[in-house]
Amino acid sequence: MQPTVIAPSILSADFARLGEEVDNVLAAGADWVHFDVMDNHYVPNLTIGPMVCQALRRHGVTAPIDVHLMVEPVDRIIPDFAAAGATDISFHPEASRHVHRTIQLIKAEGCRAGLVLNPATALDVLDYVLEDLDLVLLMSVNPGFGGQSFIDSTLRKIERVRERIDASGKAIRLEVDGGVKPDNIARIAEAGADTFVAGSAIFGHADYRQVVEEMRAAVASVR
Numbered sequence: 001m002q003p004t005v006i007a008p009s010i011l012s013a014d015f016a017r018l019g020e021e022v023d024n025v026l027a028a029g030a031d032w033v034h035f036d037v038m039d040n041h042y043v044p045n046l047t048i049g050p051m052v053c054q055a056l057r058r059h060g061v062t063a064p065i066d067v068h069l070m071v072e073p074v075d076r077i078i079p080d081f082a083a084a085g086a087t088d089i090s091f092h093p094e095a096s097r098h099v100h101r102t103i104q105l106i107k108a109e110g111c112r113a114g115l116v117l118n119p120a121t122a123l124d125v126l127d128y129v130l131e132d133l134d135l136v137l138l139m140s141v142n143p144g145f146g147g148q149s150f151i152d153s154t155l156r157k158i159e160r161v162r163e164r165i166d167a168s169g170k171a172i173r174l175e176v177d178g179g180v181k182p183d184n185i186a187r188i189a190e191a192g193a194d195t196f197v198a199g200s201a202i203f204g205h206a207d208y209r210q211v212v213e214e215m216r217a218a219v220a221s222v223r
């Protein structure tokens with residue numbers, strides 16, 4: 001299993017002070033910046049694009065930027081995010097005509113490639129591409145909005161994906177996104193996740209360091 005990563009989703013940050021918010025959450029001990037891109041087409045919400053990613057790099061952010069593309073079609077925007085400083089780019093299989101080709105495109109652009117599975121997406125989609133991936137991102141809410149409740153059936157899914165990653169023998173991260181909080185993160189880690197996205201739980205709290213430390217301690221208690 002990969003070392004633990006806590007990746008705050010900036011979807012719940014104060015966009016009017018984004019650079020400062022990202023600085024503060026990284027100073028509080030977060031590992032990655034999780035960057036949610038919504039197009040009002042694949043999901044019914046609209047957020048931020050490559051210019052904002054580039055602005056964070058220009059602001060001085062050096063941490064990995066983990067881009068979650070909720071965008072359809074997806075291929076055209078991938079080079080723009082790579083040029084803007086993304087390190088990890090994940091996409092939904094439904095948003096790509098040719099999933100294998102999209103994975104190769106992300107890698108050719110110098111980024112780590114992830115596939116995102118919605119709560120109702122079957123694991124079959126991993127059958128012929130798992131070993132090409134650097135990351136599997138399991139959504140534990142339906143994509144589109146922050147602040148939703150964790151869907152408990154995701155725990156069984158995390159276990160199944162953990163088995164498949166371990167059987168592959170590859171260094172593939174298992175990331176979970178949606179409704180992750182200090183009081184459920186241990187169960188999520190126990191099921192097999194190593195990378196944890198949390199938006200409202202972190203940015204909705206006055207003390208980012210306290211939440212990040214609480215989350216990391218909860219994960220450490222079961223790993």
Ligand SMILES: O=C(CO)[C@H](O)[C@H](O)COP(=O)(O)O
Pocket residue numbers: 009011012034036068141142143144145146147148177178179180197198199200201
């Ligand atoms: O991808 C997302 C929604 O599509 C968000 O990253 C996710 O929901 C995180 O927010 P929260 O921790 O508040 O649930």
